[in-house]
Amino acid sequence: MAANSLDMSESLSEWRPAVDREIERVLPRELSADYLRSFFGEGRYEYDPDAIEDALSTPVWDLLDRGGKRWRAVVFLMLVEGFGADPEELLPYAVVPEILHNGTIIVDDVEDGAERRRGEEAVHHRYGQDIALNAGNALYFIPLKIVERNPADLDPETRLAVYEMLTYELNRTHLGQGMDIRWHNSDEVAITEGEYMEMCACKTGCLGRIVGRLAAIVTDQPDDVEAELAAFMETVCIAFQIADDILDVEHSLDRAGDFGKAVGNDVKEGKKTLIAVHAVRNAAPEDAARLQEILAADDTTDAEALAAIEVMEETGSVEYARERAIALVEEARDHLDDVPLTEDVAAELAAFAEYVVERDV
Amino acid sequence: MAANSLDMSESLSEWRPAVDREIERVLPRELSADYLRSFFGEGRYEYDPDAIEDALSTPVWDLLDRGGKRWRAVVFLMLVEGFGADPEELLPYAVVPEILHNGTIIVDDVEDGAERRRGEEAVHHRYGQDIALNAGNALYFIPLKIVERNPADLDPETRLAVYEMLTYELNRTHLGQGMDIRWHNSDEVAITEGEYMEMCACKTGCLGRIVGRLAAIVTDQPDDVEAELAAFMETVCIAFQIADDILDVEHSLDRAGDFGKAVGNDVKEGKKTLIAVHAVRNAAPEDAARLQEILAADDTTDAEALAAIEVMEETGSVEYARERAIALVEEARDHLDDVPLTEDVAAELAAFAEYVVERDV
Structure with a gap:
């Protein structure tokens, strides 16, 4: 590795x-x-x-x-x-x-x-x-x-394909950002895991899909290769987003003793991360209510943020997110199976996918 | 009319x-x-x-x-x-x-x-x-x-032409807005009339050009017809912008006696309009300096705004802008000469161009 x-x-x-x-x-x-x-x-x-x-x-x-x-x-x-x-x-x-x-x-x-x-x-x-x-x-x-x-x-058909691809992806980017902002501005965490994943696919995944699809289009690959590459990149980006959410929690736990260091930024911002979504849905009712309350609050102390993170840990939500991210990396790598890349590059990309979730996690 | x-x-x-x-x-x-x-x-x-x-x-x-x-x-x-x-x-x-x-x-x-x-x-x-x-x-x-x-x-070539047209115009829109913001944030009015006109052409004209070019492209007109229509729309939009600047000044003079009505909004915002650009370049040195000072100030009283407008009037800058707008409408109508439109529509468009600068001016 x-x-x-x-x-x-x-x-x-x-x-x-x-x-x-x-x-x-x-x-x-x-x-x-x-x-x-x-x-x-x-x-x-x-x-x-x-x-x-x-x-x-x-x-x-x-x-x-x-x-x-x-x-x-x-x-x-x-x-x-x-x-x-x-x-x-x-x-x-x-x-x-x-x-x-x-x-x-x-x-x-x-x-x-x-x-x-x-x-x-x-x-x-x-x-x-x-x-x-x-x-x-x-x-x-x-x-x-x-x-x-x-x-x-490039020939005209290829250029048209590039324009249409960018049009497709950049429209979806704004759907993802719209969902994220709307949830962020709302007190309640009423979203499903599927909705969270779609938000990531749109907001973060689409830019990744552009990388894969653009490479496929300008080198004149067949449609199924373009689709597999898009799925690879999208999946890696979703895993990246989840890994980022995990990092925020892990850093908060590491820093809990250090006076003055930022703790639980995502919790304080009321971000609806996969971890938060899972914890609200699976914690004991009184813990879930407390978590919702902390996420909705405008001013959150370090102690409150840590209490929220504790609920997430105890509910197994951090572990759940980690497993989900690892499974996504597996899934991403499967999408490379039928993409006709040279062996070196295929290996490097597979490593890239793994690196994404292994950073500090 | x-x-x-x-x-x-x-x-x-x-x-x-x-x-x-x-x-x-x-x-x-x-x-x-x-x-x-x-x-x-x-x-x-x-x-x-x-x-x-x-x-x-x-x-x-x-x-x-x-x-x-x-x-x-x-x-x-x-x-x-x-x-x-x-x-x-x-x-x-x-x-x-x-x-x-x-x-x-x-x-x-x-x-x-x-x-x-x-x-x-x-x-x-x-x-x-x-x-x-x-x-x-x-x-x-x-x-x-x-x-x-x-x-x-539409056939693929037509769609590609639409994408490339939109790409061209929407890039220039951001150049125009960039110039306008940058000037707005700057105290000095050091811009030339040509620069002011280019800002209008980019910021306001490009959206007009899209109307004309899109109509030409989707009905499969030759390139020169598309170019003439683009120039017609661009020129009308620049005239519209100048007419808008004149309206702001005229309204201010009308309202000068009415307590509580907004006076000289453009002056208060420090907008570099064609009128302001002309007045700064053509007023007597001490008047030009006073005008610059008022345009640069963060808080401007009604009396100061009216003093600035008086300099503009005395320098003949409002009249100059009006003549410029009328000349642009003439110019715009000339661009329609070689566009093969039905007579009715050509007449309606010529009237539209005139209407733009005749609103309340």
């Missing part, structure tokens, strides 16, 4: 500079009128490149320079290579899911009222909400522009 | 119910799991239709039911009819620019910190910023979904 996960991190560090150079070709750090005319179209009067640089390039590169593994781009490139195509030639498409992902981060942080991102203040805190939202939304449409500019000279 | 403008309002009231029924087919007021599965895709687990209805349909229909003329849809239908095609058959495409427009309204109101919209509280004030933003962004992608669902059985 360790050796396999290492493979993925080698791919990540190997490709990352090229991925960033490609993003920089699409959205340079410094914008000129010539670039704007050639990339976005002539325009009828006169662009103000300085204003657009301040409104777009500066906040976006501030975020990108803070880190992020660019794994969506790198998995795309691995897949392309695994199908025997040339990753260098298809590099312009690798940045499509990466740019989309960073757009959702900026917008989600405004929606969630997040304070921090990647160790610094959230983009909307640094540049203002108006600049952040417009930049985040611009990152939703720049990837479509990449398809329109047709860098690898 | 009166008779001609009446024609347009007849078209508006004639088509509006059908346009709203079509929007309702795309996004019903009440959402069921069946609708979600058939419109957005099966999903892997289980949708929560109630949550998605609360997060999406309810805020969007609240906004739509407040009014709006749906002129983007109606002009599209007029154009389609003018090209000899069947507006009933192409009705599903008429709602594409209308849905996009309402998405931009919701998002722009968050970005601008607007309090009110169409006589009621802004959507983000009523439903929360998170719900509003997600709903607004969903309205950016639902129109692409209409193309994917292919209601009028």
Whole structure:
């Protein structure tokens, strides 16, 4: 396992500079009128490149320079290579899911009222909400522009397939975010596990599906291969989300003794995680009621958050979520069985899936 | 003129119910799991239709039911009819620019910190910023979904052309909004008239261009006809924006005696309108400096706003803007010369262009 996960991190560090150079070709750090005319179209009067640089390039590169593994781009490139195509030639498409992902981060942080991102203040805190939202939304449409500019000279049917795929997935992304926000704003945890899983599939899974489907489409794979890859990526992303929820609980237990460390962030935010959903449905009635109450409260002390986590532990909900995540990784790997990838790449992807849930869990 | 403008309002009231029924087919007021599965895709687990209805349909229909003329849809239908095609058959495409427009309204109101919209509280004030933003962004992608669902059985090349057109225009929309926000946040008015016009062309013009280009593409017009129609719509929209800026000044002068009425909203917000740009560049140095100072101030009294407007009047900037708007309408009508529309529709569109700047001006 360790050796396999290492493979993925080698791919990540190997490709990352090229991925960033490609993003920089699409959205340079410094914008000129010539670039704007050639990339976005002539325009009828006169662009103000300085204003657009301040409104777009500066906040976006501030975020990108803070880190992020660019794994969506790198998995795309691995897949392309695994199908025997040339990753260098298809590099312009690798940045499509990466740019989309960073757009959702900026917008989600405004929606969630997040304070921090990647160790610094959230983009909307640094540049203002108006600049952040417009930049985040611009990152939703720049990837479509990449398809329109047709860098690898794809035929029209392939480009149409890319547009239709992005349309399908980006619509579902907003359904997932809508469910999550609506539940978040509601006091009661009345959702089913199936609804929670669908929210993850839409909100987190769709961006993963884009990675898989895009790699399949631009290398001209048959529909069933595209569908299996989409299912692989979706399943890995759901497992990732559940693993993230588990981490929040585990860290809270580790930190319970450390004064001043954040404890039970998800509980305090009232997040309806798989763990919370399971615990509310399976705890003893008085424990479930207490848990609902803590999740619904606007101000939650560390002691209350820990009491909620204790109910989750005692109900076996953390263990249940862990088993569910591990089963999803198994399921994900099964989807790779009929995908005709080179052996190396198939192994690396299987390791990637496992790594996702094994992080610190 | 009166008779001609009446024609347009007849078209508006004639088509509006059908346009709203079509929007309702795309996004019903009440959402069921069946609708979600058939419109957005099966999903892997289980949708929560109630949550998605609360997060999406309810805020969007609240906004739509407040009014709006749906002129983007109606002009599209007029154009389609003018090209000899069947507006009933192409009705599903008429709602594409209308849905996009309402998405931009919701998002722009968050970005601008607007309090009110169409006589009621802004959507983000009523439903929360998170719900509003997600709903607004969903309205950016639902129109692409209409193309994917292919209601009028368009051939693949036509659908690809629609996607590429939308990609082109929606990218430029965000450049325009970026310039506007950046200028708005800056104290100095250092922009040129050309930059102001480009901002309007991008921010307001692109949605108009979508109306014209979409009508040309789905009725299979040659490229030059599509370009002329795009220029017609873009030019009308820029004239509309300038007329709007003039209205704000005129209303302020009318209301100067009425205690408690809003005066000089644009001046108070520090908006860089064509009038402001012209006045800063052409007023006597001390007047220009005073105007800049008032535009840059965070709190502006009615007296200060009126002083600023007086500088604009004295510099001839309001008159200049009015002449510019009238010239743009002329220019717009010229673009219709080579567009092969039926005589009736051509006359109605020319009247529409004139109506735009003649409202109360």
